Amino acid sequence: MKSAIIKKLSAISGKKSPEAAGSPEGSSKGSPEDRVARRLSLHMAMAVREIYDAIAMEKNRPVSMTPFDTLFKNFADAPEKILPTGPRKKIGIYCMAVPEELIYAAGALPVRLCAGSGDAAEAGEALFPDVSCPMVKAATGFTRTGVLPMYRECDLIIIPTTCDWKVKLGELISRHVPVMMLSVPKFKAAESSRRFWYAEIRRLMHALEKVTGKRITRKKLRAAMDMMHKAQQEFRRLQTLRMDDLSLIRGRDAAAVANAWFYMDGADWTLAARNLNEELLERKEKGIGTAPRTAPRILLTGSPVIFPNWKIPDLIENAGGTLTCDELCSSGRLLWDMACIDEPLFDDMLDALADRCLLPCTCPVFTDREDRKTRLFRMIKDYRVEGVVHHVLKGCHPYDMELRPLEAELAAAGVSQLKIETDYSPEDTEPLRTRVEAFVETLKGRRLRMGKSA
Amino acid sequence: MRVDRIRLFVQALCFVFLIYGGLTIFSIGTAIPTMACIYAENRGGSCFLYPFQRFLSMPWAMLFGSAATAFLIYLGTFFLWALVFGKTFCGWICPLGFLQDLITKIREWVGIDGSRFAWKTRDRFQWVKYALLALLILLPMGIGNSLLGLPRFTPDLAVPFCQICPGKPLIPLFEGDLSHLIIDFSSTTKLVLSSLSMLIAGLFLVGGFVKRRYICAFCPMAALLSLFDRIGFVGLKKKGEACTCCGNCFRACPMEIREIAELRDKKHMVTQDCMLCMRCIEVCPENKALTATIIGLPVFSASAEGFLKRQNKTASAGGPFHGETPALQDTATDPESASK
Amino acid sequence: MKKRCPAASLPPMQKSRRGRCFFPLLLALIFFLPMASPADPGFLFLEPGPEMRRSGGGNTQGGGHGTGMGMQRKKEGQEASENERQADSKKTGMEEKEEKSAMKSKGKGHPGSAAPESEKGEKKEREKRAAMSHPAHYTLLLGWPPAMKAQAPEDLLRAETAILRPDLSREILTPQKEGPAIRIRDAALIQGTYHISASLEKTDDEGRIFRLFTTASMRNTGEKTDPPEKNPETALEAHLPWFSMEDLSPDPGNNFARIHRKYTGDTLPLRIRLGGMPVPDLPVTLTTAEGWQQTLHTDEAGQVKFILIKERFHDKGVNKAPITFYARAELDSRSEKHLEIIKSVRPDAGDNPPAGTEILRTSLALTVHPTPLDWESRAAGFYTLILTGLVIGLGTAIRRRKRRGRWF
Ligand code: SF4
Ligand code: SF4
Numbered sequence A: 001m002k003s004a005i006i007k008k009l010s011a012i013s014g015k016k017s018p019e020a021a022g023s024p025e026g027s028s029k030g031s032p033e034d035r036v037a038r039r040l041s042l043h044m045a046m047a048v049r050e051i052y053d054a055i056a057m058e059k060n061r062p063v064s065m066t067p068f069d070t071l072f073k074n075f076a077d078a079p080e081k082i083l084p085t086g087p088r089k090k091i092g093i094y095c096m097a098v099p100e101e102l103i104y105a106a107g108a109l110p111v112r113l114c115a116g117s118g119d120a121a122e123a124g125e126a127l128f129p130d131v132s133c134p135m136v137k138a139a140t141g142f143t144r145t146g147v148l149p150m151y152r153e154c155d156l157i158i159i160p161t162t163c164d165w166k167v168k169l170g171e172l173i174s175r176h177v178p179v180m181m182l183s184v185p186k187f188k189a190a191e192s193s194r195r196f197w198y199a200e201i202r203r204l205m206h207a208l209e210k211v212t213g214k215r216i217t218r219k220k221l222r223a224a225m226d227m228m229h230k231a232q233q234e235f236r237r238l239q240t241l242r243m244d245d246l247s248l249i250r251g252r253d254a255a256a257v258a259n260a261w262f263y264m265d266g267a268d269w270t271l272a273a274r275n276l277n278e279e280l281l282e283r284k285e286k287g288i289g290t291a292p293r294t295a296p297r298i299l300l301t302g303s304p305v306i307f308p309n310w311k312i313p314d315l316i317e318n319a320g321g322t323l324t325c326d327e328l329c330s331s332g333r334l335l336w337d338m339a340c341i342d343e344p345l346f347d348d349m350l351d352a353l354a355d356r357c358l359l360p361c362t363c364p365v366f367t368d369r370e371d372r373k374t375r376l377f378r379m380i381k382d383y384r385v386e387g388v389v390h391h392v393l394k395g396c397h398p399y400d401m402e403l404r405p406l407e408a409e410l411a412a413a414g415v416s417q418l419k420i421e422t423d424y425s426p427e428d429t430e431p432l433r434t435r436v437e438a439f440v441e442t443l444k445g446r447r448l449r450m451g452k453s454a
Numbered sequence B: 001m002r003v004d005r006i007r008l009f010v011q012a013l014c015f016v017f018l019i020y021g022g023l024t025i026f027s028i029g030t031a032i033p034t035m036a037c038i039y040a041e042n043r044g045g046s047c048f049l050y051p052f053q054r055f056l057s058m059p060w061a062m063l064f065g066s067a068a069t070a071f072l073i074y075l076g077t078f079f080l081w082a083l084v085f086g087k088t089f090c091g092w093i094c095p096l097g098f099l100q101d102l103i104t105k106i107r108e109w110v111g112i113d114g115s116r117f118a119w120k121t122r123d124r125f126q127w128v129k130y131a132l133l134a135l136l137i138l139l140p141m142g143i144g145n146s147l148l149g150l151p152r153f154t155p156d157l158a159v160p161f162c163q164i165c166p167g168k169p170l171i172p173l174f175e176g177d178l179s180h181l182i183i184d185f186s187s188t189t190k191l192v193l194s195s196l197s198m199l200i201a202g203l204f205l206v207g208g209f210v211k212r213r214y215i216c217a218f219c220p221m222a223a224l225l226s227l228f229d230r231i232g233f234v235g236l237k238k239k240g241e242a243c244t245c246c247g248n249c250f251r252a253c254p255m256e257i258r259e260i261a262e263l264r265d266k267k268h269m270v271t272q273d274c275m276l277c278m279r280c281i282e283v284c285p286e287n288k289a290l291t292a293t294i295i296g297l298p299v300f301s302a303s304a305e306g307f308l309k310r311q312n313k314t315a316s317a318g319g320p321f322h323g324e325t326p327a328l329q330d331t332a333t334d335p336e337s338a339s340k
Numbered sequence C: 001m002k003k004r005c006p007a008a009s010l011p012p013m014q015k016s017r018r019g020r021c022f023f024p025l026l027l028a029l030i031f032f033l034p035m036a037s038p039a040d041p042g043f044l045f046l047e048p049g050p051e052m053r054r055s056g057g058g059n060t061q062g063g064g065h066g067t068g069m070g071m072q073r074k075k076e077g078q079e080a081s082e083n084e085r086q087a088d089s090k091k092t093g094m095e096e097k098e099e100k101s102a103m104k105s106k107g108k109g110h111p112g113s114a115a116p117e118s119e120k121g122e123k124k125e126r127e128k129r130a131a132m133s134h135p136a137h138y139t140l141l142l143g144w145p146p147a148m149k150a151q152a153p154e155d156l157l158r159a160e161t162a163i164l165r166p167d168l169s170r171e172i173l174t175p176q177k178e179g180p181a182i183r184i185r186d187a188a189l190i191q192g193t194y195h196i197s198a199s200l201e202k203t204d205d206e207g208r209i210f211r212l213f214t215t216a217s218m219r220n221t222g223e224k225t226d227p228p229e230k231n232p233e234t235a236l237e238a239h240l241p242w243f244s245m246e247d248l249s250p251d252p253g254n255n256f257a258r259i260h261r262k263y264t265g266d267t268l269p270l271r272i273r274l275g276g277m278p279v280p281d282l283p284v285t286l287t288t289a290e291g292w293q294q295t296l297h298t299d300e301a302g303q304v305k306f307i308l309i310k311e312r313f314h315d316k317g318v319n320k321a322p323i324t325f326y327a328r329a330e331l332d333s334r335s336e337k338h339l340e341i342i343k344s345v346r347p348d349a350g351d352n353p354p355a356g357t358e359i360l361r362t363s364l365a366l367t368v369h370p371t372p373l374d375w376e377s378r379a380a381g382f383y384t385l386i387l388t389g390l391v392i393g394l395g396t397a398i399r400r401r402k403r404r405g406r407w408f
């Protein structure tokens, strides 16, 4: 039954049938693979514990972070418990370009598989050129070793062809899991691109229907979009709270909340996020912040920051800055853009979903950076940002390509910037720390000067 | 507050007034820039175009002589209406627009998906309304006078636009008057025009069912009113830096105006087709990205809060969503889990 | 009106039920014999004057519009007006427009509403009213239809004319000379139905007394007033001339803004009464301006029902201009039967009839429009509409089906 579906699916995605999908071929090959897996699981567990040990020392942390913490602690303790249990099918996705509403409407659980573990990146390294995206390496590492079961047990993995790494990722992991590629048009402004994308979304819908064996109806889709709106409402509330002068939540925690969306059920996430928002609101009234008001407000933009890679946020905040907002596809942008139900009809809703995933997306893989520039400027204004940190993962070409012109534009507008080029490994932490600290000091100095002159 | 509901209500009121208002011997004149058809006998105000074409078909000597004052007063009235209300006539008042919206509502209720023009098609046919406008000015002129030495046109061409306007056969229907659903065989001109009229009326009904505001894309009144887009009292402003180009407004716009989503640096967003229905503001999720203004004062702005509230109402059929909403997790009807 | 030789236009045999009415030669004879006598004044008619004509004679002949077919009316006016323009070259597009579009006639109100107004609001109201209504303006005509002349004998100035307004005020109007014609005029500012009657007494060289009566009625928009307290029927009864011919077409209702017209093909019920008593078995003749005619006899109730002859005017394209139909009836005291009738309603006169012969004539002039059915087809329109709808609808559905792989 299942393989039949997969065969059909591969017809849809135009891929060769991943015959070996079910069999644990990788592990039976022998001890080297096993060793890699064991080492990975050990190291990752260590990394996670380290993070939570550090977090335990922090004061003033919102209590409502607990559900998210529990989730992330499972990475170390009980990887099989990360995803909610139940008979629901799990659909793995990469990138923001996949409309999750559609998956919810099909009665399945979307799991975003973008990975942030440096150890996993090491495990997947063998298949990639020297300078390549650590995120994709880590995802491959997880899939090959099967350390996190969710990478293997997804009933379908949807990979949009955003950056070049993703384009090739499908082929690499299709040995282990059923993959469907979703072709993303790179030029948003043309009608043909949009029509093409609408067609892709419809193809995705049919594939989902086949995998789950359920029809996506108008009602279900509407309910899913409604659910999504509720989640987005909480997300926007959180982001709006962060505009406050007082830094109510650490940037790292905010990123963790958004990251949790990858793995949690939407409704559960909404509940947890609502609790957090309530608490933050209270804290706002009481005036409890996580950073002194003197801390310079910093915006983080660039390549995604995914648990457990909290290196950059931690560096910034430990250096005395406050990470007020980020423009990252893994957190700040994740649930921001909302689809609108215009006519509550099926086609219109599908188009709305397609538009939500394509048009407002500021991902640098698209041809122009106008949208991203506008959004950055707007965030700088809304959040009263004092400094911008560009985060470029080594091998993340699109962000790298956009960096220079964007830097020039921001500089022209008088924004202080710091460019950090790094990967998932903790090796370069120390040199980075000095740079970040220096940057934060400059910002502080600037603020003092401005304050004096004012 | 859902603007489209309010709009429908206002439209219905205006419709009733414009179509039946005459029964109270109350009329707001004949220079109203909206398709309140003059052929509806109990109208409470009527379309600008009919008298306009009539005036133009006078010989020059009379138009600029004995009728000049009347013509000027008449044009002045029109200018005033257009200046104060501008395109709101199209979005909120026009009976033909209301009929089209009604047809759309029926379609939505039946659950048939609408269509949209391909961008190219829409761009390609932009000129139609201007061509119609030019014709409805030139043809009547050619009846009373000889244009460029041409022979005078046949009087059968009088009020040429009215003869093909979908308002003529359709609006009197609401007063039980079927007498304009005809084909006139009395001369070739009449035959052609009345057949066209029937064709266009059919297009109106079916086209309106398939695509929102189908006929409005070709309406010369919109072309006429768009002269007042910039100076009109009612405006639509865009704050480019708040817009994410998410395209929501474009998708929801009944007139399929692409500029509304795509142009960031343009401030005045009342484009040639826009009918100030404010639908775009309703569906814009970015705070203050779009604002409707009256004499420069903001009256209605886009906001995330409002967006979610309105969307919530739209989606309320799905019910409160909390984990176990049957629509999403119907394990009972799930064939796979049932077989397990 | 174009004058024509009536004998030349032989009416074709119409439907069989009207068959007996057409004995062209005989009728021509009957009608041209009296005309030969110059002293015979003929009949008296009230025909809508130019001020009413301008609006296509829309609301004149307020008898209403009979059944079904009467619903067809042309409001566009452009067809009618074009034809009229030929008929009356003085008319101007501007004037036509004022009424056609019920437009505010700014600055140049109707003569009927020319009374100066002090208050602005009222003035505006007045102007509007004036634009929506038109005065009662009738030409008095004397003669034998269809050869009616606008050139009228001075005798007509003696005619007694009266108007009954919707508020039931009755006023005697004095005929005035307007150019060659003799006309009566009333501003008619109130909304409702107006009845006009005229009578003329004339004695010829042979001492015959001709008593000529005629009526006309019109509907008018205008100021809405409270309905009169008095019973309008009684007032009308009192207003009608002694020997009257009434148009009994059904009441067209209270919408005075709507233009009501008579169309060829409509039925025209008439009632002949003498001193309030119906006159049975009296021949009534209906003549068109072109000379076609038919004669029917009244029944017991003095009623007669014509079907307005459907003339087709195809000599030069389609004629959409209105034409005048003349209905007439006569009581001649030289005839025994008629004398009886006259005597019966005039008991006070006893056995002394007026010296010499007395001839009573009553008549009615009607403006009739050619039925649009002559050149319009509603069925064709309807089918075109439906077909267009179907073709476009199906086309879209099929295209969509191809593109999306499902019907809906
Ligand atoms: S036919 Fe059309 S243009 Fe003419 S008056 Fe009616 S609505 Fe206006
Ligand atoms: S564009 Fe549409 S709404 Fe506007 S006047 Fe024309 S028909 Fe009416």
Ligand code: SF4
Pocket: B242, B243, B244, B245, B246, B247, B248, B249, B250, B260, B261, B262, B280, B283, B284, B285, B286, B289, B290, B302
């Ligand atoms: S809906 Fe708002 S944010 Fe989206 S494109 Fe339109 S104006 Fe911009």
Ligand code: SF4
Pocket: B236, B249, B252, B253, B254, B255, B256, B257, B260, B273, B274, B275, B276, B277, B278, B279, B280, B281
């Ligand atoms: S641009 Fe906005 S106001 Fe104008 S027609 Fe479109 S949705 Fe309506």
